[in-house]
Amino acid sequence: MGLDIPQKIERKLARLNDSKNPLRRWSFELASWTASTICMGSIIAILIYMRNQPLSRWPFGLTVITVLAKIAAATLIIPTSEAIGQLKWNWFQGTASREMVDFEIFDKASRGGPWGSVMLLLRTKGKSLAAVGAILTILMLAIDTFFQQVIELPEIWSLQGKGYVPMVTQLEHQAPLYYSNGVERKETDKELATLINEFFIDNSSRPIPAGDGFQAEIPVTCSTGNCAWPLYRTLGVCSACQDVSSLLGYACISSKLDWVRNISRDPTESSYLRGNMCGYFINATGESPVMMTGYAIGPNITYTGQALVARGLPLVDSITRTTLFGGTVHFGHIRNPIEDFIVAGLQDTEAVYANRTPFAQECVLYWCVKAINSTYSLGAYKEEVVETFINSTTGPQPWNTALMEDTDEGPIYNYNYAENVSIRVPFDPEEINYGMTNETMVLTALAFDDVLPFFSTMVNSSNTPSIRLRYWNSGNIEMIPEINPWVPTNNITQHVERLATAVTNLIRSSSRTKSVSGDAFAKEVYVNVQWAWLTFPLLLLILSLLFLVSTIVRVSRADGEAGIWKNSAMPILIYSLPKDAQQALVSSGALDAGSKTKAKNTRIRLGKKTGWRVSGYTSAPATPVSQGYPPPGWI
Incomplete structure (x- = not known):
């Protein structure tokens, strides 16, 4: 019957071991070491290919590295194990006899067991070449750990596409046309008017929190949820406020009752009813005093008891476009203000009747160019305005007004803004002109005419305050706000700044x-x-080769004493102990469990021609040993 595959392999290895060429004798071990080297080299090549690259570039790369690392570790232990196995036979050859326990220690160490390697190291006290193999065997237990530490898999933000935010260079309001008495007219921007109303009659809506920021209030496109934009510029609205309390003066005088509740303006008259009042006025001693906070007095006045707790006064009249204080107090350097107004107020009627000095601020909303840094992360949009630019050139008042007709509902004026709004950024290489046409400027300013001037009145401290807006072409509208944004307890500067940001977001949200x-x-x-973690596996690779070469040299020099048997069990079967030694050990119970001390302490020596020699016994082995090499029965 023919030999099966394992027998054929063993016969092939036996023929190699029987070779007179030392390299052929150890060709299998050298091939194993070479295989380990190739695997480690392949791992290094793969790591060079994959380093600093996304894992998605080769998802199975880690699996390949793991398999190669296992093969490298397995093939690296083979030459070391076989070398220890060969040194086992050389240990028992020579003139000195060895204890039988040494054979068991060597045998365990040669099979790659860590305990056997430790025992071999202790037994030889590190003075034998086999001790080097034992150390290598122990160290090889950690080789997988070092391979695992070579690769780190950090999560890094990587570019995945593009994100987009809107910006405006030239604003265009698409106002619908209509005709009144055959005259072409344009309506104001309804979205802008609605937004402005929310801020003047209430505290407006707040941004919706999202993550560590807020939801975007402009159309933002960010496919990954995490985007960043370079510094960019857009046309927008800026704001500023300054204290003007010094303009106020206390007085009790007769003036027009333009602030009281439920007043109706006589459409045939150009002035309001007049009455006596006390409070703080602008132009208190001038021709046209305007009460900012105060109360009506006099027994014959229907509106006695009402208190004006806050007032917003535009410095450009919303009907005639005539100016107060030249149209501004503190902001004359701004060429194209949208709205410049003074707001003054007190907390309640008690403060008004106590004649306390109200706060007074001049606030301005104006066109500007904003340089913005934008980020979008985890659903939260953030903007940082890094710098703003304005048109600060000087020139005449650009508003021109002409009375077209005086109707029962009030006069109709034709407004003209004498220039286009133009803002240029200094040292801009693109020389972009930001702004709008004069027509768009007029339509934007008219949206504020619906809310300025405004009046906040109360009858008593327990009464809910009302805010009255003057819609001069259709009477007055009075509203009850949930929160009055124009009283001192609120931050007026911040409120106007939020309005400017909201208008900026609105114009950036248009389709143009x-x-x-x-x-x-x-x-x-x-x-x-x-890479440092590869030092250990590569060092073991080099040391295992040196150990294998040292073993080959040692065995070659001792040729003729021991055969090239390595980890083969055949010599144990062939070179059996003498019969008298076997009988003595068996009869004494030395092989019983727990009673192996005598057997282990028995000293033996292996002779190539004589077989096992046992100290104290002179008989020959049971099976004669031929003079050939390898011994009879070797497969």
């Missing part, structure tokens, strides 16, 4: 905007290679 392109990022797993 441009887009700024940014980068969209997403977290991606990258491969980071820690």
Whole structure:
């Protein structure tokens, strides 16, 4: 019957071991070491290919490295194990006899067991070449751990596409046309008017929190949820406020009752009813005093008991476009203000009747160019205005007004803004002109005419305050706000700043905007290679080769004493102990469980021609040993 595959392999290995060429004798071990070297080299090549690259570039790369690492570790232990096995036979050859326990220790160590390697190291006290193999065997237990530490998989933000935010260079309001008495007219921007109303009669809506920021109030496109944009510029609205309390003066005088509740303006008269009042006035001693806070007095006045707790006064009249204080107090450097107004107020009627000095601020909303840094992360949009630019050139008042007709509902004026709004950024290489036409400027300013001037009145401290807006072409509208934003307990400067931001967001949300392109990022797993962790496996690779070569040299020099048997069990079967030694050990119970001390302490020596020699016994082995090499029965 023919030999099966394992027998054929063993016969092939036996023929190699029987070779006179030392390299052929150890060709299998050298091939194993070479295989381990190839695997480690392949791992290094793969790591070079994958380092600093996303894992998605080769998802199975880690699996391949793991398999190669296992093969490298398995093939590296083979030459070391076989070398220890060969040194086992050489240990028992020579003139000195050895204890039988040494054979068991060597045998365990040669099979790659860590305990056997430790025992071999202790037994030889580190003075034998086999001790080096034992150390290598122990160290090889950690080789997998070092391979695992070579690769780190950090999550890194990587570019995944583009994100877009809107910006405006030239504003265009698309106001619908209509005709009144054959005259072409344009309506104001309804969205803008609605937004302004929310801020003047209430505290307006607040941004919706999202993550560590707020939801975007402009159309933002960010496919990954994490985007960043370079610094960009857009036309927008800015604001500023300054104290003007010094303009106020206390007085009790007769003046027009333009602030009281439920007043109706006589459409045939150009003035309001007059009455006596006390409070703080602008132009208290001038021709046209305007009460900012105060109360009506006099027994014959229907409105006695009402208190004006806050007032907003535009410095450009919303009907005639005539100016007060030249149209501004503190902000004459701003060329194209949208609205400049003074707001003054007290907390309640008690403060009004106590004649306390109200706060008074001049606030302005004006066109500007904003330089913005924008980010979008985890649903939260953030903007940082880095710098603003304005048109600060000087020139005549641009408003021109002409009375077209005086109707029963009030006079109709034709407004003209004498110039286009133009803002240029200094040292801008693109020389972009930001702004709008004069017509768009008029339509924007008219949206504020519906809310300025405004009056906040109360009858007594327990009465809910009302805010009255003057819609001069259709009477007055009185509203009850949930929160009065114009009283001292609120931050007026911050409120006006929020209004400016809201208007900026509105014009950036129109369909006639441009887009700024940014980068969209997403977290991606990258491969980071820690090359230092490969030092240990490569060092073991080199040391195992040196150990194998040293063993080959040692065995070659001792040729003729021991055969090249390595980890083979055949010599144990062939070179059996003498019969008298076997009988003595068996009869004494030395092989019983727990009673192996005598057998282990028995000293033996292996002779190539004589077989096992046992100290104290002179008989020959049971099976004669031929003079050939390898011994009879070797397969």
